Ligand SMILES: Nc1ncnc2c1ncn2[C@@H]1O[C@H](COP(=O)(O)OP(=O)(O)OP(=O)(O)O)[C@@H](O)[C@H]1O
């Protein structure tokens with residue numbers, strides 16, 4: 022079976038300078054990613070702030086080009102795809118619905134805009150379909166002529182979801198879709214996303230720093246660190262048996278609401294990752310309790326371990342598993 | 346034994362173009378020496394205003410009233426601004442969510458840490474620097490001597506937050522008020538910093554009022570919990586009481602909303618609280634939660650009674666189960 026979306030050796034570098042007079046340096050925000058996104062799955066992407074999640078999302082959406090590597094949608098290279106064709110099939114939902122909704126447009130026209138861009142139906146038909154989608158995501162039709170500023174955060178996120186779905190895309194890329202929302206609103210949006218996935222047969226890429234949310238909604242999880250995927254496994258597997266030391270620390274850090282459990286000891290060093298100055302070898306080695314000489318010399322390749330893949334020397338059979 | 350901090354009937358009103366916004370409405374709680382109280386609630390419920398009211402740092406359009414506001418024997422409600430200033434930063438200190446609001450970008454870390462110390466404790470510059478280096482080491486900052494010469498923008502978010510903690514500790518406070526100290530940080534760093542705060546608290550015997558909207562943080566760090574909704578404390582008790590047997594329907598609803606590995610099944614529907622929070626401008630009659638509450642009854646239109654059960658208190662017409 023071929024994947025709906027294929028990501029092969031994708032890189033993205035930015036040229037940045039650290040101060041007014043400092044010379045430009047290259048920041049590898051995405052540093053060689055291979056992924057296959059299967060039809061119908063929910064691929065969760067987690068990882069430290071700045072590890073390249075949003076950059077990857079923007080590349081998948083065709084909003085920025087990759088500096089190297091190839092992305093294919095149902096076998097067709099993204100570079101050969103018309104921007105509008107791509108937009109009809111892959112749609113985003115971002116963290117901050119306020120920033121992504123035009124404040125001077127009414128809700129119904131915001132949701133109808135993709136239809137207008139694609140010249141689908143006349144104005145009446147476009148409005149009818151927009152209102153239908155608004156109702157589907159739980160917004161009453163009477164709000165159709167309101168402006169974004171008149172809605173709550175949760176309602177605005179529903180508008181963003183309606184706009185993403187009105188073209189009936191195949192893939193929805195959700196970048197922190199509930200991070201700006203209160204937990205009582207977050208649960209409403211998560212329930213909605215799960216319902217819509219069933220109803221429309223959607224495939225999601227779901228980026229979040231909230232591990233409990235990812236565990237709840239994802240079917241497969243990619244863990245990123247400093248621009249690379251360091252572990253990839255079915256969701257149930259990764260949460261039951263995290264392989265990579267970073268994944269282990271990440272899961273240990275999740276504070277579930279269980280009083281009496283106290284605070285976890287993450288066994289992490291204090292060397293926070295700096296994408297402008299990544300360490301040689303495994304990007305995680307300065308914080309890793311298991312690091313040894315080889316970790317500071319060579320970037321670990323993926324090793325398969327049951328249903329999971331981890332990029333860590335401890336799982337490389339040629340180095341033995343004695344320190345895992 | 347008397348409490349370190351005793352708050353009774355705290356009210357904060359804000360003058361806004363639409364009228365008077367009742368940000369904090371008749372809030373009461375106590376904090377014992379060495380204890381951790383978590384104040385939890387959703388955005389806009391008045392957590393930060395409560396913290397700022399304790400510190401005497403409310404915005405200009407705010408008015409604070411309280412039946413009782415006593416910290417370590419000092420009546421804060423009656424204290425002069427000079428008296429409050431002398432306490433603040435010394436025996437009573439605060440950690441803000443965004444360290445850049447509290448750190449001055451124009452001065453080095455070392456200058457700022459030393460300034461706090463010398464303002465309250467006097468002493469030589471060398472003594473202040475020694476204390477600053479000692480505390481930076483305590484908050485896990487390696488090469489402390491070198492860091493003292495750096496400016497805030499040269500540090501990562503996690504490091505800045507540690508510097509804020511060190512600054513709050515400089516004068517050996519008996520109470521630290523921390524307003525969302527780890528909300529902006531990654532989960533691994535959050536766990537590290539909260540652990541650090543808890544260890545330092547045990548070592549120096551400080552009390553901690555920690556404000557957060559994260560129930561996970563509350564469960565893991567709090568001795569006692571106050572749950573706020575629309576400017577009021579609707580439930581309080583020990584962490585064990587509040588999480589094992591939440592009494593107020595809002596608290597119970599909030600706990601049901603979050604996915605908890607092991608308790609909620611992946612892919613299953615999560616609990617939800619319908620509706621939205623009421624506007625805080627104008628008066629609120631009766632229970633503020635009643636429009637969203639599955640148990641609402643006619644009696645909820647008048648102020649709900651406060652029930653108490655072994656130190657667990659909640660304001661709701663529904664009594665003990
Ligand atoms: N346009 C840009 N120019 C320069 N650097 C950039 C640009 N966009 C992103 N970066 C840098 O690339 C790295 C990855 O950023 P990205 O936004 O993808 O991270 P992220 O994983 O989404 O983080 P977060 O969890 O904080 O959203 C960061 O170091 C960021 O500062």
Ligand SMILES: Nc1ncnc2c1ncn2[C@@H]1O[C@H](COP(=O)(O)OP(=O)(O)OP(=O)(O)O)[C@@H](O)[C@H]1O
Nearest residue numbers: 359361368387388389390391392393394395404625
């Ligand atoms: N300077 C101000 N002027 C007028 N109203 C304000 C001001 N600051 C806050 N408010 C309002 O007061 C209420 C309480 O705000 P507060 O900042 O205490 O909430 P919070 O519980 O800390 O929320 P969050 O979790 O978002 O930080 C809110 O309705 C808010 O909009």
Ligand code: SF4
Nearest residue numbers: 303306309316333334
């Ligand atoms: S490769 Fe080495 S440093 Fe990297 S995670 Fe594995 S053990 Fe740790």
Ligand SMILES: [Mg+2]
Nearest residue numbers: 074075076196
């Ligand atoms: Mg991002």
Ligand SMILES: [Mg+2]
Nearest residue numbers: 392393394524
């Ligand atoms: Mg606040």
